[in-house]
Amino acid sequence: MTERRIARRYDLSLPIIVRIPAERTLDSQQGKTRDISTRGLYFVVDQNLESGSQLDITLTLPAEVTHGSEVFVRALGKVVRVERRMEDGSARMGVAAVIERYDIVRREAARA
Numbered sequence: 001m002t003e004r005r006i007a008r009r010y011d012l013s014l015p016i017i018v019r020i021p022a023e024r025t026l027d028s029q030q031g032k033t034r035d036i037s038t039r040g041l042y043f044v045v046d047q048n049l050e051s052g053s054q055l056d057i058t059l060t061l062p063a064e065v066t067h068g069s070e071v072f073v074r075a076l077g078k079v080v081r082v083e084r085r086m087e088d089g090s091a092r093m094g095v096a097a098v099i100e101r102y103d104i105v106r107r108e109a110a111r112a
Contacts, residue, residue, distance in 0.1 A: 007037040012065070016043050019056040033059060040077070040098045044087060049095050053079045057097070075102035 014033045031045035041057075049055075055078065061071040081096040 007039040009035045009037045011035050014059050014061065016045075017058045018043070018045060018049075020049070020053055021056050022054055034094070038099070040080075040096065042094065042096050044085065044092050044094050046092055048093050049079050049082055051079050051082055055079060055097055057099075069106060072105045073102055074105065075099050 012033055012035065014036070016031050016033050017028050018031065019028045029045045029047055029049075031043050034042045034044060036042075036059075055076065057073075057075040057077055059073050059075075061073060063070055077097040077099045079095055079097050083094045085092055085094045
């Protein structure tokens with residue numbers, strides 16, 4: 001199988017909050033990223049997401065990663081693949097998503 005990724009992926013386990021804007025609810029799912037790039041990410045959540053779903057994603061880059069203060073990344077994307085996986089003895093969903101747009105917000109700006 002040939003590698004189709006264009007952007008370099010980084011193995012990062014970061015907390016992630018995922019919302020599905022089309023559902024018009026304030027419900028969100030929390031999970032963890034497995035890897036991330038400027039064009040996409042793979043993350044794990046407890047509940048099922050459907051391929052093709054639009055996503056509103058928020059993740060936090062900790063100060064240890066940014067060498068400064070926490071940085072929030074707010075992204076809009078779309079689910080491209082979903083797979084069931086066992087993790088720590090429980091069934092979870094692995095989700096691959098493409099990032100269509102993102103904004104970076106430094107912690108100081110988020111407080112203003």
